[in-house]
Amino acid sequence: MKSDLNIKLKQKCEQGISDVWKLRSSLCQIVSNISDECDIWALLVKPICPELLPVTVKVENIKVELKNEHQLQLAKEKRERLIAERDRLRTEPDKGEEFIRIKNALNYSINNIADIKKRSVLRTNRHIRWFSNKTEASEENAPIKFSTSPAARRGLSPVIRVQKDSMPWYQPFSIVGSVAIFLIYFCFIREENDLDLEFNKTLYERIKGLEKHQLLQAYKFNKENGYSVEEIETRLKEIELEEAKSAA
Structure with a gap:
């Protein structure tokens, strides 16, 4: 019962989604047709007047014909579509x-x-070079002294700034000596502790029964392929003796 309801709900959801996409595609097609028929820039620009100005058309020598009525109806429908699109763009620009x-x-x-x-x-x-107009008539052709010119009063920052090092001269030697003493003590002088002994243990010592299981697998493989199994049998006997001793 629940499966039937789920199937029906799924079908309704798929039908609703397809209807929405169809409606969206039709709206997009209408917008594209409108944009092809008219100038989209005029629709995007927000008008200054909040209301549409009345359109006055002077018609002379009106002839009532079916063709003219049809064209007038098409023009009215096009105008209504453009106004609706313009209003939509005005409300949500x-x-x-x-x-x-x-x-x-x-x-x-x-x-x-x-x-x-x-x-x-x-x-x-x-590329513009600025010249000064402030010249004296008496010294117009005389050379300009650098010491009295504005260029002498301008300071230049050094290209390479030398920073003073406050590190004492014995600091590198003390660091190297301390590291060397620590390595000598840690690697050679100190005695082994429990952690060092843990590093020396094999995987068979950490996992009980692993070695025996692997030996049995190797024994079976060698028997099937005709290889020697003497060393495996010897090691299995040693493991069984160790297990018997530990059990006693």
């Missing part, structure tokens, strides 16, 4: 994907133009 895409493209273009202008201004100012 910052949420539409097309509006955001165009807005981002315009911002990117504006930023690039600003960067190009800035670079061109810097490039032109780099």
Whole structure:
């Protein structure tokens, strides 16, 4: 019963999703047709007047024909569609994907133009040489002294800054000596402790019965392939004696 209900719910969900996608595709098709028939830039620009201005059309020599009525009906429907699309863009201008895409493209273009202008201004100012108009009539052709010119009062920062080292001269020797003494004590002088003995243990000593299990597997393999099993039998006897001693 529950499985039938789940299947029905799943079918309803799939049908609803397919209906939503069909509706979305139809709306996208309508928007694309509208954008192809009219100027999309005029729709994206927010109008200054909150209300539509009345359209006055002067018609001279009106002839009532079926063709003209049909064209007028099509024009009215197109105008209603464009007004509805314009209202939609006015109500949600910052949420539409097309509006955001165009807005981002315009911002990117504006930023690039600003960067190009800035670079061109810097490039032109780099080649401009400024001259001073403050000259004295009596010393116009006389050489300018560097010590009295404004250039002498400007200080230059050194290219290489030498930092004073406050480290004592014996610091490297003390560090090397301390490390050497520690290694000599740790590696040669000190006695072994329980941790060192733990490092010397094999895997068979840590896991009980592992060696016997592997020997039995090797014994079976050698028997099937015709290899010698004397060493394996000897080791198995030794393990059985050790187990008997530990059990006693």
